[in-house]
Amino acid sequence: MDVSIIGTGYVGLVSGVSLAAKGHHVTCYDINEKVVDSLNSGIPHIYESGLQELLISVLNEGMFTVKLISDRTSLENDLIIIAVGTPSENGKIDLSYVKQVSESIGKYIKENNKSFVSVIVKSTVTPGTTHTIVRRIIEKTSGKKLGQFGLGMNPEFLREGNAIEDFMNPDRIILGHDDTETLKLLQELYSPWNCEKIAVNTKTAEMIKYANNSLLATQISAVNELANIAAAIGGIDIVDVMNGVHTDKRWSPILPDKSRIYPEILTYLLPGCGFGGSCFPKDVQALQSKAYEVGVEPHILDSVLKVNDNQPYQVIKLLKKSLIDLEDKKILLLGLAFKPGTDDVRESVSLKIIDYLCKDKARVIAHDPIAIKNAKKKLDNISGVSFTKHWDVKLPEVDAVVIATKWSEYKQLFSKDNLQKIKGKIVLDARRMFYPDHFPDSIYLSIGRS
Secondary structure, X not given: OEEEEEOOOHHHXXXXXXXXXXXXXXXXXXXXXXXXXXXXXXXXXXXXXXXXXXXXXXXXXXXEEEEEOOOOOOOOOOEEEEOOOOOEEOOEEOOHHHHHHHHHHHHHHHHOOOOOOEEEEOXXXXXXXXXXXXXXXXXXXXXXXXXXXXXXXXXOOOOOOOHHHHHHOOOEEEEEEXXXXXXXXXXXXXXXXXXXXXXXXXXXXXXXXXXXXXXXXHHXXXXXXXXXXXXXXXXXXXXXXXXXXXXXXXXXXXXXXXXXXXXXXXXXXXXXXXXXXXXXXXXXXXXXXXXXXXXXOOHHHHHHHHHHHHOOHHHHHHHHHHHOOOOOOEEEEEOOOOOOOOOOOXXXXXXXXXXXXXXXXXXXXXXXXXXXXXXXXXXXXXXXXEEOOOHHHHHHXXXXXXXXXXXXXXXXXXXXXXXXXXXXXXXXXXXXXXXXXHOOOOXXXXXXXX
């Protein structure tokens, strides 16, 4: 198929190169000339494992290109995918980009004589957005009614750091549609994929995305609250508790040969310092706002967000118990991205911890394998923080080490040389990469144990 995708952000670019790799001719559009030129040269402006290699491959095969978009742009294809950002504004999603693009598409439909154009929303939008806001804008600017053009919603379920793998090998694909012709086009688009495909209306497709992320976020906050309770009681390690919980056959089913299946969902049932990123906080807040808008008081979502907002401060409380006063104490913070495998620092818990530490006049030395550049932009107005490319050389001079992101390279903290450097010092493992007996000569602290 010939496909147009408007937006070359995380979702648009990953979707574009993956669709092209499956045999579609894809044109991505962006308003930033530097981004367009960079992508056409095979250099992505975002980090994602395997992305650059796949981008170069589809460019060389002539299956993918990027163009600059303007008011005069002819989108050419019969299938147009909207993949622009929907940032959060006071807990609600900002639909300004979606509205602008919808208006441009409406003008394109009006000015071109194509018999039928289907518009697919891939941006994350609250339930009802596609069928109401997007449809009305396109109808107004095109002079046509739904049925004369198509409308669909195809949510993404991409985990940053695993996005290419998730797109190429999905567990399911949601085919949201408000007309039968769009469903046919979506079925053709995803015909190269052999997985379960669920056809629903656009409102349901939008709700599936929010329900999915809200349930995962709920599990994280629930375990973090249990961890805080366990630590306050004392004599309990929440990891031991969760190991016992995980062996419930409803979480890890027992096979006929008595072995177990340990599903990935169990990774969301571990204690930590909170969730961040571009999806969970924004999506839970957006669904929370939507609930109040339609007259429902979302008690659980309110609590999920409240627990998560407070969770980064657990790190500060643990440090204060051991160091008493944080003023002028040197803290090495390992990890700035909201999760390993990405340079994304949006809603990163690490940045919140740094903010708390600097307010207590601690001196923070921060490290991340790839996210320092993005973190510097976010922390531009905060004094008391510096950055290092080589975290291990800083170990002798700091009072405490905080592991805030679970990068595999931080396993080297357990090396013989590094153990000697942190002898007698605090190791606060906020992501449970280690066990207490790994650091017999250090003060090992973690969330969920006293």
